[in-house]
Amino acid sequence: MIEGINNVGGTNGQLLALLERYEHLEAEKQTIADDQKELIAEVTSSGFEGPIFRKLLKIRKDPEKFAEEAAKLNLYMADVGMQVSLDFGGAS
Amino acid sequence: MIEGINNVGGTNGQLLALLERYEHLEAEKQTIADDQKELIAEVTSSGFEGPIFRKLLKIRKDPEKFAEEAAKLNLYMADVGMQVSLDFGGAS
Amino acid sequence: MIEGINNVGGTNGQLLALLERYEHLEAEKQTIADDQKELIAEVTSSGFEGPIFRKLLKIRKDPEKFAEEAAKLNLYMADVGMQVSLDFGGAS
Amino acid sequence: MIEGINNVGGTNGQLLALLERYEHLEAEKQTIADDQKELIAEVTSSGFEGPIFRKLLKIRKDPEKFAEEAAKLNLYMADVGMQVSLDFGGAS
DNA sequence: TGATCTCGGCA
DNA sequence: TGCCGAGATCA
Incomplete structure (x- = not known):
């Protein structure tokens, strides 16, 4: 099977896999961002x-x-x- | 009088003049931005x-x-x- | 008067500890962000x-x-x- | 059924009028922003x-x-x- | 041109 | 008021 330019009309799951990998990384970042937010709250409650x-x-x-x-x-x-x-x- | 590099130690009013010109332009922009904000309110009240x-x-x-x-x-x-x-x- | 070690004029190192904790989290986020950047490069090289x-x-x-x-x-x-x-x- | 001129399927041209008013204001802002950009260039060429x-x-x-x-x-x-x-x- | 960052809108 | 997305700016 010949793929079109830019995977046009394709459905080989490659794009989906890339999306899911990115979203997984994004979820990890979000977890850390939440931790930072909590830390800032601690900063504030510490009088800073x-x-x-x-x-x-x-x-x-x-x-x-x-x-x-x-x-x-x-x-x-x-x-x-x-x-x-x-x-x-x-x-x- | 010899000016230092980058007008160091200078007081010829050039910097102040530039600042005031910029701030004047900024004030004009703000006036327009306020008008846009009012217009958005009108958009909303028009049902959009x-x-x-x-x-x-x-x-x-x-x-x-x-x-x-x-x-x-x-x-x-x-x-x-x-x-x-x-x-x-x-x-x- | 002798100040505590490493806290010249400071309080108790609490602020420094908070800063370091935040920076540690920031470093972790950066690692993930780098991974995402690489993934985007892979996306591009895949024709998307x-x-x-x-x-x-x-x-x-x-x-x-x-x-x-x-x-x-x-x-x-x-x-x-x-x-x-x-x-x-x-x-x- | 005949639609009003320039409002195919539309209502009464009110939305279009609002858009154009906003865009006019935006154009004015842009002109000022361009002036500010030029002023910054002048700032730089003045050694600041x-x-x-x-x-x-x-x-x-x-x-x-x-x-x-x-x-x-x-x-x-x-x-x-x-x-x-x-x-x-x-x-x- | 891309990454960063500040700022205004939105909930 | 805090978050988010967009725009601007710097490298």
Whole structure:
């Protein structure tokens, strides 16, 4: 049997198999996402704020980038007369 | 006076001017966005559903693309045994 | 005054523990996301289009909702004179 | 039975009118968005970085909120032992 | 061009 | 108010 282009008219189960594999992975991701959601609830109940917690997570992903951006932002703010002092001794 | 690289330490008002120009444009956009929001309310009160209305807007942006995607989707769904018939005589 | 080890000015390491737990979960999610990305590559190399594949995934999540929206969209399109026929015998 | 002109199978052209009104507003927004894009190009060619420029725009929208979040972030970072000093004399 | 991310709509 | 999808932006 000759398959058409892009499996047109085909029914060999290949597409279905791919879909199910993807959905299985998706289910695993969802389980983890649920765990994260619970963890955020724990963060909140521990007296920390979720949004700040998330910002900190982002900073920890790339502390160097954060330090550089903060330094530049500091310069820009000074340029437009915003009173700030934002110093990072180094994102160790 | 010699300006440093990237206007470091500068205060010539250039950055501030750019910011204010951008913010002015942003305000204009917001006004229009508010009008659109009111219009959606009118859509709803006219008996149409907002989400479907939005889908239709998207289709009208590129009807041809929509027709092509629908046709392909039709094939894929048939391939996995989903009972559908989705025909577009042409997105005129 | 001497602060606790590894908690300069801090409280009790609770925040750090929460961060690390979250990041561990995040790493697990990333692994799965990478697997999904590879799977999409396999989808493409099998002659299917990624974007259509993703649409099909979405439809399979809630076929009934899809059928209803398609039906409504059909009505709206007819209302504005767009030539379409979009029939679903039932999203089995 | 004869349908009204330009409303084959439709109702009264109300939906079409709503769509066109929305699309007109959308076109106006797009024009402004294009202007903003050009302005960003001008920002870049003036020696400023687009992403930092955008951050500054965001801060100017709500300087007080920014100052508060920065202060909290400072506390959190100290809590996990990240060496930072991030002081805002006040978001004037 | 694709992945990420922020933002507005929706429940 | 929290989640989700879409649009925009950056690499």
